[in-house]
Amino acid sequence: MNDTQDFKVFADQLADIAQWAYRKGWAPATSTNYSVRLPEHAAPAFCAITSSGVDKETFEPDQVLAVDRIGMPVNGCTLQPSAETLLHVMLYHATGAGAVLHTHSFAAALLSRSVGECDGLKFSGWELLKGLDGVDTHDCEVILPVFPNSQDIPALAAHIKTRLPLTKPCYGFLLAGHGLYVWGKDIATAKRHLEVFEFLLQCEREVRSHGYPANA
Ligand SMILES: [Zn+2]
Numbered sequence: 001m002n003d004t005q006d007f008k009v010f011a012d013q014l015a016d017i018a019q020w021a022y023r024k025g026w027a028p029a030t031s032t033n034y035s036v037r038l039p040e041h042a043a044p045a046f047c048a049i050t051s052s053g054v055d056k057e058t059f060e061p062d063q064v065l066a067v068d069r070i071g072m073p074v075n076g077c078t079l080q081p082s083a084e085t086l087l088h089v090m091l092y093h094a095t096g097a098g099a100v101l102h103t104h105s106f107a108a109a110l111l112s113r114s115v116g117e118c119d120g121l122k123f124s125g126w127e128l129l130k131g132l133d134g135v136d137t138h139d140c141e142v143i144l145p146v147f148p149n150s151q152d153i154p155a156l157a158a159h160i161k162t163r164l165p166l167t168k169p170c171y172g173f174l175l176a177g178h179g180l181y182v183w184g185k186d187i188a189t190a191k192r193h194l195e196v197f198e199f200l201l202q203c204e205r206e207v208r209s210h211g212y213p214a215n216a
Pocket residue numbers: 031032033084102104178179
């Protein structure tokens with residue numbers, strides 16, 4: 001497969017993910033962004049990412065572009081990369097992930113404002129935790145860190161990079177009042193992690209609204 005064929009496969013997959021997330025209700029009002037790291041031989045192209053400000057309901061593969069290791073478009077592309085491209089690039093460098101997905105679900109936006117940056121959201125006792133790479137029991141605790149939101153994306157990327165808990169498994173984080181970032185070794189894994197956390201966030205929201213603890 002050559003670079004052009006590789007890119008077309010990835011662009012198709014990202015368009016499918018974007019439309020799927022819209023149908024789930026996780027990508028309202030042109031929000032959210034999705035990317036995949038490209039093979040080494042595609043350099044200087046580093047990752048493929050959805051372009052900025054496009055309705056995800058009708059997102060098409062030709063609205064995906066390649067950016068380099070610092071998030072700049074390559075190959076003379078005139079599409080505008082997502083405003084949050086630097087967060088994706090930072091996550092590839094910091095975690096070694098193969099795909100990064102970012103959603104704006106109601107549960108993520110709401111719950112991200114309910115805890116402080118130090119605490120994060122803790123999940124334990126849920127069977128679906130086993131959907132996360134390396135987790136084989138519900139009897140564990142997984143933390144979803146929460147970081148303050150910002151429109152200064154370079155500063156936000158630097159802030160998060162120094163605070164990611166990389167000494168233990170970390171699959172994603174929340175931006176307060178904003179949404180959810182998840183990653184995985186490839187698109188399929190990142191998609192599975194996204195489904196796990198969106199499910200767990202909905203569970204947590206229901207638990208809180210009904211006033212009983214998760215493991216009662
Ligand atoms: Zn966003």
